[in-house]
Amino acid sequence: MTPFTPLQRLVVSVAILASFVTFLDGTVVTVALPAISRELGGGIVTQQWVVDSYLITLSALILLAGSVSDAYGRVTVMRIGLIAFGVASVAVALAPDPLVLIIARAAQGAAGALLVPSSLALITATMRGEVQSRAIGVWTAFTTGAQLIGPLMGGLFVDLLSWRFVFLINVLPIAVNLIMLGRLRLPQHVRTVRVDWVSGALCALGLGALVFALIEQERLGWASPAIWMPGIAGIILTAVFLIRQRRSDAPLLPLSLFRVRNFGWGNLSTLFVYAALSLNGFVIGVYLQQGPGLPATAAGMASLPITILMILLSSRAGAWAGKLGPRLFMTVGPLLMAVGALLLLTVGTDFDYWWQVLPAMIVLGLGLALTVAPLTSAILGAIDESRSGIASAVNNAVSRVAGLLVVALLSTIVGGALDLDGFHSAAWVTATLFAVGGVVSWIGIRRNPAEPAETDAVAPATPGPVR
Template sequence: MASFAPLQRLVISIAVLASFVTFLDGTVVNVALPAISRELGGGITTQQWVVDAYLITLSALILLAGSVSDAYGRVLVMRIGLIAFGGASIAVAAAFDPLTLIIARAAQGAAGALLVPSSLALITATMRADVQSRAIGVWTAFTTGAQLVGPLLGGLFVDYLSWRFVFLINVIPIGITLLLLSRLRLPEHPRGITVDWWSGALCAIGLGAVVFALIEQPNLGWQSPAIWIPAVAGAALFAVFLWRQQRSASPLMPLWLFRVRDFGWGNLATFFVYAALSLNGFVVGVYLQQGAGLSATAAGLASLPMTILMILVSSRAGQWAGRWGPRIFMTVGPLLMAVGALMLLLVSTDFDYWWQVLPAMIVMGLGLSLTVAPLTAAILGAIDENHSGIASAVNNAVSRVAGLLVVAMLSTIVGGTLDLDGFHNAAWFTAMLLVIGGVVSWVGIRRNPAAPAPVDAAATGPTPH
């Protein structure tokens, strides 16, 4: 970062570290799930809640957090988020039963929602033009690095120490970030922006109730009042949230954005593609340990080829999309990933990673590399610069809600148990989601290939899990 001024280097360091902990926490958890289940009990239901409790609050509150950051100041909101995330991480590590763990994970997600929008807002508020683009590029490289090291670190801690240390990884970068934040002097004052707290509550409670019903339905059945009442109430509350967005003077999610063709269709493609990625990440991380008998470290390394290929190829795919338009890449990429997902059907009781899993990870990694930058460039390129922040936040929220819902439906997808048959069911379902994502892109995306694609904008899009 030698080309940046001292203040800019400080801002970038803070933004990178603050976001790093939230992305790291999203990647380390999958390899720790079997160990958590063995120690605390609860089986696949506990594993689902460990992932989804975090995603519920993170996805439901990330839009609200952007408004709070604008209203009360990015530095203050980030400081609160860091302290809360550190405290919640310690609570997760100290959990003595599934319920305590799930509550602490929900608190982690709420704190994480404060960090991502405020960290990017620090960059966009203090830098302009080329410097801002380069700063976002640095931010992307390091947050992508969290994906690279997360599963490996998680596996090493699970195998050689305890799953509890997986969640304590965050404490050191949080401490460093708070120290750096104390050195940052920015003129921030309350701006009189109205925060729609009611919309935030409607979104969070509505999503939470629906996810509760989806996760617990295999245990209690849809006929149980404990299932259908939360399902109906949650759907109604989310419908009220959408209704409120149409009429609010300061909506958390401006619905007019979805009337812009490439933004609306691009987010629909995002939903299916990222639902597939979340399902694949969960199932591969858990099955390779519980079904194939790999160590947590080996399971963490299993999907590493996907991340490496994304780092090597995705920026070039963004350049290609700028030349030929994103539509072809947003179509071919998911279809190639679908082929990779179907290759996981080769996994058998006579397990061999090198022939049954590695080829699928390579094919999926190539498809993912062709998809991510064109997808986000198409979505953000459809919206003017004045609304790019909220457009990015909405796209992030869509990707996280997709992962939230598909993990909630896991028991139904795999058939109740994540054995070999369940793993194969998940592979079929993942491929189906990816095919739909590719078809949606082909049908819906219409940006003129001659128009320049904002490749750097891909940095603010959702990070794959």
């Protein structure tokens, strides 16, 4: 195994820290939501917006950010993203009311969109072959770790200090990364691509309008012009975005990829599975504090069995899928997670974590460990290596949009309040989404991926992790 050179170690360290803060901030906030709501008010609507304002800008701009990184230079874009993320994090921590908090969270998401593709682009631009694969593996391990430890760290900060300190976690790693970035000496970047700013704006505005309508309809009703007008506008803008991608010579979202069987069906399965995961993570983190009254740290630790099982079994599941094919694992895994979600129906007024929640977490962890690596293999293995970057970025965007939409629908799912009945309703919906994801995989996924489509070339893009 060839060791990393000093430059390669520096590149990997910079890439990990840049993405770490983005993924950490996306998960650390969940257990802070009840405390935010208690201090600033707004109830479940504020909680939804705190999560979704971040996801809207992050998911809508991540593909555009890949083009920006290619056009203006990875180091330059990353430096801008780090500074902007740090400033936005401080603004969130100092927010005096829900509106300022939500605007600052949206700014965080926009800055985060600059960090993920530019960080991976540094790796792909400076390494090749086995060294590149190993570097991406290290990057994935650390960024996945950020998502897994986020709820626990958030709980500790909420209980011991304040929810505001949750958003200051990133300041130190951002400062360290800016220092390391200043030491990074790479060849002069040559602008190679044209940035489709119009498509980026269409995607962001379309998603934003749709999510606004979905969240606020619980309060204002679908008959209100303040709801149906943004809803229709969101649908139209999203449709125009898709039409533009179909006709563009250099699309942000190359629709031709979805004609590859395993890529198309795999992303459809991703939509359902990651919608279920996002719903489950949100509900567990919030309800265990608002219902049984657990402290934030305990609520963050509730999902720890899932983390442990993922660490222990994911690589083995990937190896098994390599021998037997991904279809079986992508079917059994989500169906097993559906059973785990149904076990949460045992949660009652006399709360007992060990008998009512822990069994569900174990089953969910087993199912997730069986699903993630085969899902990644099925989707990226179906696409030619030369297009694996954009394929991964698209799948990343699909998973984030899935979480965005299901959180936007949370009030409808739980009936307006995350009480015990709402918790049970969320468990039913979560189980249904997991089950549909498993059925989709059984119908569409095959052992031998479809031959990569020989379609019009697309602009180079930066790879992102399949989440």
